[in-house]
Amino acid sequence: MSFETCKDVWVFIECFNGQPKSVGLELLGQGRKLALGLKQKLCAVVIGKETEEAVKAAGEYGADKIYVVQGDEYEHYSADAYGHVFLELCKKYDPNTILVGATANGRDLGSKIAVSLRTGLTADCTALSVDEATGNVVWERPAFGGNLYAQILCSETRPQMGTCRPGAFKKPEKTPDNRPVVIEEEIKTPEHEIRTKVIDFLNACEDTDLRLDEAEIIVSGGRGMKSGENFAILKELADVLCGTVGCSRAAVDAGWMPQSRQVGQTGSTVAPKIYFACGISGAVQHVAGMSESGTIIAINKDETAPIFEVADYCIVGDVFEIIPALVKELKAKKQG
Template identity: 75%
Template sequence: MNFEQYKDVWVFIECFQGQPKDVGFELLGQGRKLADGLNQKLCAVVIGNNIKNAVKEANYYGADKIYVVQGEEYSNYSSDAYGNAFLKLCEKYNPNTILIGATIKGRELGSKIAVSLRTGLTADCTALSVETDTKNVVWERPAFGGNLYAQILCSDTRPQMGTVRPGAFKKPEKNVNNNAQIIEENIRMDTNDILTKVVDFIKSTEESGIKLEEAEYIVSGGRGMKNAENFKILNELADVLGGTVGASRAAVDAGWMPQSKQVGQTGKTVTPKIYIACGISGAVQHLAGMSSSDTIIAINKDPSAPIFEVADYGLVGDIFEIIPEIIKEIRSAKNIYE
């Protein structure tokens, strides 16, 4: 089929109360690779109110063009308002490819756009590439419980669309000298046509501290932690590192940690500088969420645990003997340099 009228790779920059989420910038890095492979422009789409900072950051993270839609009706996300604005942009400019973060809002928005444009949508992608001959985007995602990876093509329709897990990729380097073209579109919507209204925001107690997907240091516990009480020692290690605590699905299913702390295929994808896996066997579902970490340290009493196959450093032994020694050494080192 002839898709010559469809141009450019679009990345949705999700914002909350005007401030951009990291996932949009992570996708600009991947979007650049796709755009270069397709020989097209990389475009950011920013919808909201008081979004000057989001537009500036989208420029710094490498967008060639930035489509901006502003108004009071976009102060809080709604699929009615955001979907209407995004669809009008698509109808006017005909994007070739659209990348959206696989967040709660992104999954809803992506579905609405795909259905309206009668095109396909690949959900929860963890890898992206371009077929050299066909110029189709190859969307890769875990399938069958994470036991294999599926590669999905959207060969018959445009735009090609996919949602991508937050944390699946690292943000590109900032370039403050980038000079993106800013395209402001006056797309308004009567607030009476917005069926869902935001009454208030109530912050969860689980949101305090460093967010799992934004942490540079993560200490995760699995079945080997034995009970919820033992996670205190992981919290102590995370505190001295300046990081946060995660968990495997087994620990979450046992009720030892909240689901918001789960790392893996059915949890969050993270890419910290250091990931310490404590008492985690290393099932493929867990590896799908943390294998891209810069450095992986595994602590497990079972020398044949699969986690050691992906670990950069492995410690075979009792978690409850090893971790206190690590905490002691870190504190000692901090005292020397303070």
């Protein structure tokens, strides 16, 4: 793609059953920041069989333009179909920068686009900015187990591309009065070119709790919980608060909790309104996954635990005494 003609910041709005996933809407906020730095437009890309809800949401969260491709062949994600659409759009409109959510599908799509366009792709970004002197996006991501942060530039090719984990950024404020330009493109993908087909969806595990990246309140436990059975008291607190339970890597490694509940660099990145860290020491890789939470409440016996350095409220004490007392008080207030 050409440096002279490329323009605009694109955000892929991933959908499931016609509904936009949160990560695309979160990235519209970061996309706006980059668009202002580059003095360009913020554009959303929506692909699917039913696109109305996603188009509406993209407009409400600030997109200036929305490119829409609709068709039966796009009901479910496939690298062949979605990749074909995205590449055709890129050839026609020549974007400067592309943001994609680091979901299973997003990682797949991002790498396919980058390879096809012979450009770079920075994965799992946690901060984005613009070097105004060069027009390069500065992609920041954890490196060496979260002990360092790398800043990566794509200075020789366009478009610049990066993926960001769900929950790494907060959604921007809604702008209900926004009136984006909606551009509908007719791009068909022949059935014989789509080499995979979705037969059915199965739950990965018997996990009926609220998804970590969708929860406004998360109650997480670590090595200090001592056993998997003790996570029951965290579940009780989460239920009272209409939240969900998370955990540190230590709890997963010990076999106490499933990996789907892990918060951290090797688990989920979350940014709930309230995050409880119970019996969690505060390893760098865990903090990298929850430091953007609105309010962080840490409970730990060790007053020197690193988790207290990022917490808004620090409680030094026994989690097995504090959590039941907190649950009792919250239930009394609800009943009263």
